[in-house]
Amino acid sequence: MDIVTDFTIKSICETAMGTKLDEETSEFGKTYKNAIHELGSIVCHRAQRVWLYSNFVFRFSHFGKSQERILDMTSSFRNKVIEKRREDFIDMKKNIDEYDEDQNVYGKKRLAMLDILLQAEKNGTINFNGINEEVDTFMFEGHDTTATALQYTFMILANHQDIQNKIVEETNQILTYDQIPTINDLAQMKYLECCIKESLRMFPPVFFISRRIEKPLKLATFECPAGTDVNIMIRELHLDCQQFREPFEFIPERFMKKPTWHQYAYIPFSAGPRNCIGQKFAMMEMKIALSTVLRRYRVLPITKPDDIIYLADFILRPKEPILVKFETRV
Numbered sequence: 001m002d003i004v005t006d007f008t009i010k011s012i013c014e015t016a017m018g019t020k021l022d023e024e025t026s027e028f029g030k031t032y033k034n035a036i037h038e039l040g041s042i043v044c045h046r047a048q049r050v051w052l053y054s055n056f057v058f059r060f061s062h063f064g065k066s067q068e069r070i071l072d073m074t075s076s077f078r079n080k081v082i083e084k085r086r087e088d089f090i091d092m093k094k095n096i097d098e099y100d101e102d103q104n105v106y107g108k109k110r111l112a113m114l115d116i117l118l119q120a121e122k123n124g125t126i127n128f129n130g131i132n133e134e135v136d137t138f139m140f141e142g143h144d145t146t147a148t149a150l151q152y153t154f155m156i157l158a159n160h161q162d163i164q165n166k167i168v169e170e171t172n173q174i175l176t177y178d179q180i181p182t183i184n185d186l187a188q189m190k191y192l193e194c195c196i197k198e199s200l201r202m203f204p205p206v207f208f209i210s211r212r213i214e215k216p217l218k219l220a221t222f223e224c225p226a227g228t229d230v231n232i233m234i235r236e237l238h239l240d241c242q243q244f245r246e247p248f249e250f251i252p253e254r255f256m257k258k259p260t261w262h263q264y265a266y267i268p269f270s271a272g273p274r275n276c277i278g279q280k281f282a283m284m285e286m287k288i289a290l291s292t293v294l295r296r297y298r299v300l301p302i303t304k305p306d307d308i309i310y311l312a313d314f315i316l317r318p319k320e321p322i323l324v325k326f327e328t329r330v
């Protein structure tokens, strides 16, 4: 998990934020990962204890104090990432004066998401707090989810050598040993894509989402009054045997045919207007990571799917680290 999280934090910082982590920020990134995990368990702990719902009581509790310490830590990591890019952005603009606002391109450089926010701050369309909120959202949504998906995918592939071999066969037809994949190469990795989709079905990192119902809603025989908070249990939907044949079996081939399930029975990235904005990015990132590692290493099982005990969290987090073994391919 440490290796994949390190990879996904660096990816989101370099791409969306335009900030390459140096030694100091890299170390900070590792603490950030642990802080996010701790934060998840505090939020769930509080949700289960009604006496901690009051902000006044919570603030003085042990958990309230821990949460404050963690939020200080995550804010300072985020501030470092923003400040580093702010300096680079000023330098970049000094050297290049052509800015194409429609394409978000400076000279020949395409802007990172954070550059667009910094430019918007200059134009007065977003303020300092607004930038912080956007960066927090992307840093969190953009690393923990993908790292979780990758660890379950490595684990399930380690337990299915035949499927792993098929991925390597496909990848070898597209890339040579050291070749860095282009977007076109990634688009050709159809079988790998089915494996990732199947892994997201069985182990959706965001395993539930919540919505507040604005108007009364009839669900089968149930009447939900306006104002009800509803949880949509994504993992339960994905494991419904009325929708998926042998739902507990890892069968990537089911994604090679036209879906036989209801369009909302498979929603790892949610659906509707607030669905995941980063899903294409996540799919590409996972394809790069998996194809690069599997070409070089055979992944062997240590953790088995049935060994996993899940924690109460807002991400599908295992209680114990998920372990696999890497053996160099010859």
Ligand code: HEM
Binding pocket: 016, 137, 138, 141, 142, 143, 145, 146, 149, 204, 205, 206, 209, 210, 267, 268, 269, 270, 271, 273, 274, 275, 276, 277, 278, 279, 281, 282
């Ligand atoms: C396997 C990886 C990922 C999974 C499973 C995932 C899943 C989700 C889900 C289920 C939601 C909807 C939450 C809701 O409806 O309440 C969501 C929202 C979001 N995701 Fe992802 N995500 C992933 C990767 C990413 C990445 C890489 C980024 C950023 C580059 C990202 C950015 C976001 C953002 C900003 C939102 C909020 C969108 C909004 O509220 O309009 N996600 N994600």
